[in-house]
Structure formats: C-alpha cells, structure tokens
Amino acid sequence: MKTVKSILFLTRPGDRSELAFKNAMKLAQAQDADVHILVTYPDDVETAETVGFEEFNKLIEAATQEKAEELMALVPAGVPKPRVTTRTGKQYYQAILLVQSERHDLVIKAPEPDVGFIEKVLGSEDMHLLRKCPCPVWLMRPEMVMPPKRLLACVAMDEREGADLRLNSRVIEMGLELLDRSADAELHILHLWNAPGEHLVRSARTGLSERQVQDWISAIREKHKSWFKDLVQPFSGRARIITHFEKGFPEGRIAELAEKLKASSVVMGTVGRTGISGLFMGNTAETVLHQLKGSVLALKPEKFSTPIRATGNSGAETT
Numbered sequence: 001m002k003t004v005k006s007i008l009f010l011t012r013p014g015d016r017s018e019l020a021f022k023n024a025m026k027l028a029q030a031q032d033a034d035v036h037i038l039v040t041y042p043d044d045v046e047t048a049e050t051v052g053f054e055e056f057n058k059l060i061e062a063a064t065q066e067k068a069e070e071l072m073a074l075v076p077a078g079v080p081k082p083r084v085t086t087r088t089g090k091q092y093y094q095a096i097l098l099v100q101s102e103r104h105d106l107v108i109k110a111p112e113p114d115v116g117f118i119e120k121v122l123g124s125e126d127m128h129l130l131r132k133c134p135c136p137v138w139l140m141r142p143e144m145v146m147p148p149k150r151l152l153a154c155v156a157m158d159e160r161e162g163a164d165l166r167l168n169s170r171v172i173e174m175g176l177e178l179l180d181r182s183a184d185a186e187l188h189i190l191h192l193w194n195a196p197g198e199h200l201v202r203s204a205r206t207g208l209s210e211r212q213v214q215d216w217i218s219a220i221r222e223k224h225k226s227w228f229k230d231l232v233q234p235f236s237g238r239a240r241i242i243t244h245f246e247k248g249f250p251e252g253r254i255a256e257l258a259e260k261l262k263a264s265s266v267v268m269g270t271v272g273r274t275g276i277s278g279l280f281m282g283n284t285a286e287t288v289l290h291q292l293k294g295s296v297l298a299l300k301p302e303k304f305s306t307p308i309r310a311t312g313n314s315g316a317e318t319t
Contacts, residue, residue, distance in 0.1 A: 003177045004031040006102070009082070010038050010095055010109035011071065013063040016142070020110040021071050023146040025079065027108075027178070030147065035082035037071060038098055039064040040091040060088060092129040096308045099135050111139040111295075130270060130289060130298050134306045136174070138265070138297040147180040148264035152188045154254055156269070157227050167269045167301045168231055174299065175267045176238050183240075188261055189232060190244040192253055193224035221247070255291035265295035 009024045011017040021037075028035045041060045064086040075081055087094040095107060112126050130137055153175040155168040175187045195217045202213055228245055235241060244257065258266050268288070289296060 002031045002033075003174055004028075004033045004106045006104045006106070007033050007035045008038060008095060008098055008102070008104040008107045009035060009071075010040070010091055010107060011067060012040050012042075012091065013067045015067070015110060017110040018071070018074060019142045020108060020140040020144070022074055023140055023144055024108045025075060026146040029076075029079060033106075034080070036098070036102060036104065037068060037082045037084045038091075038095055039067050039084065039086045040094050041086075041088050042091075043089055061086070090125065090128075092125050092132065093308060095129060096133050096306055097310050099133060100306070100308075100310065105135050107133055107135060107137045108140060109137075111141060127289070132306050132308055134300060134304055136297060136299045138295065140265075140295045141293075144264055144295045148178060149180045149182065149185045150188065150261060150263050151175045151179055151186075152190060152254070152258045152261060152263040152266045154190050154192075154250070154266060154268040155228070155231060156191065156250070157193070157224055165231065167299065169234075170299055171267050171269050172232070172235055174297065176235060178267075178297075179239055186240045186242055188242045188244060188257075188263065190246070190254065190257060191224065191228045191231075192246055192248045192250055193221060194247060194249060195220045251287045252291065254288050255293065258292060258294055263294060265297055266292055267297045268299070270298045270300065 004027065007024055007028055009017075009021055011021070024035060027033070041064055068084045068086070072081060072084075085098065098104065099107065107129070109126075109129075112124055126139060130139075153171050155171055172187070172189060175189075179185045179187055198213075198217065202208075208216075225245060228243070232241065232243055246253070254266060254268070257263075270289075289298075
C-alpha cells in the first residue's frame, strides 16, 4: 500500500534545496504522487518601506518566480510538472494552511542551517513546522539518497498513557514503504525502555532489598519486551528488519545509533505542545531533533489537532 499521494515541497529564494527537490520528485514517481511547490518570502517591512511597497512586491514576485523556475528545470522529462504556489509570510504557517486546504499527506524541505542560541530557545521555522504540521514532515539533508537503503525507525511506549500502537505502527509502515527494495536494504527499529523513578525506588527509605528492586525492573523490562515483540511481529518478512531493544533514554541514544548505523534518515513519532499523548513529546522530541545530524521524518498521531487555522484571505497565488 502506497502511503504518500500528495507531497508539498517547501522552498524560499536563496535556499539550497535542489537536492531535496530531486529526492521529492523521485519519491513522487515511486509513489505515483503529485507534487506541489510552495515558495515563500518572509515579511520584510523595513525593506518595503525603503524601496516602496509596490517595488518591493515586484521584487518578491521576481525572486519567487525565479526560484520556482530553478526547481521546475530539474523535473525529469515526461514527469508531470508540479503546481507552484507563492506566499509571503512565515513559511511554516503558510505551509500548514496549504496542508489543511489541499490535504497534502507529506511535507518535504531542506532543513535550515544550524541555528543560534536565540532561535533554539524561541523556536526555528523548522521546529514550528515539526511541532504544528498535522501531516508527516521530512527534513532532508543534502546527503540524503532516495530511495534510502538504511532507515532507523524509533518507537516508544508511554508508561503513563499506554502505547499508541497506531502511531508506532505507522512509523514502521512508513519506514518500510520508503525503503529501497534491494536485498541489502535495512529497516532498523529502536525501542528504548527505562524504569521511571528507579533512583527513588533504590532509596533506603523504601525499605526494598536489591533483589526486590531488580525484580521490579525486570518486570518493567519484560512488559516492554513483550509490547515491542507484538508491535514488530506483523511486519516480519516485509524487508530485512533489525531490532534494537535497549535500556536508556532517547536524548543522545537515537542520534548516536543513527550515526553509528549511517542511517539515511530517522523516522519517529512526535507531538506538539497541544496536550495530546504520543511518542516523543515536548522537550524530549525537540532535544532529539536538535541532536540529529541526518535527515528526519516526523509523524503525528491521527488525532493531532494543529493550533493553526485559516483566518480570511491568505493571499496565495497558485499556478
């Protein structure tokens, strides 16, 4: 079953997004999906006031059109030309509006260059997109090769809320669907478990013996192991699947394993700051995302609701 039918590709004048766009077109051909290009230009009141608003609008129109033409020239012969939409404003905001109105099921873009301290604290455009976009977002670094031969799919069980089996299954399903069909392609599936409050349980105040503490930890381990086995079992035989079941925390370990495996991309479930349970949440997800040096594909739970809603005329121009 093909999981991608409509791709929204994001770019801006000056972006080095050519390689990511070529990958998007390869994926579209493999999935028989359509591609929609969104070219955005940020609001720049100071420049507009300096050169005049009419002239500023002409400059934006010329710059966005030039960027669109650069990408269109990369479309292989015989492949349907993507639609192009140009908008002014925050890229993540305009992208999410289009995802909602056009029902795209995957957003692809080249990640922003490494951002500074202020951007990490206040939130970069990419992080806003990952937090708030209702459909999967794939940030593709230039070295990404399509189709990928090695992916790392990360699944997680929330002790407080129970396992989101549907989202975890979608993470694995997406990894398998995108994987190269050659015999040496590998989907690595990682589940990190831990015993919350272990340091408290070990306190002398509990009166528990070391044997009792170890039995408690072993019970948690077996619970996670059984859950992980049941999750992966339905996918056996689909491709070369290699499982990693480890005690630890996502911060640090996911990025470390991805680099060790030379995985083309990490596939993981995330949720934004909307109070909805899922896989890697809030600060945990964002810490992991900042640590990753390669590409990342982030999925949301089906019931995720974005805080962004259309309010009047968006000023879009679609061709």
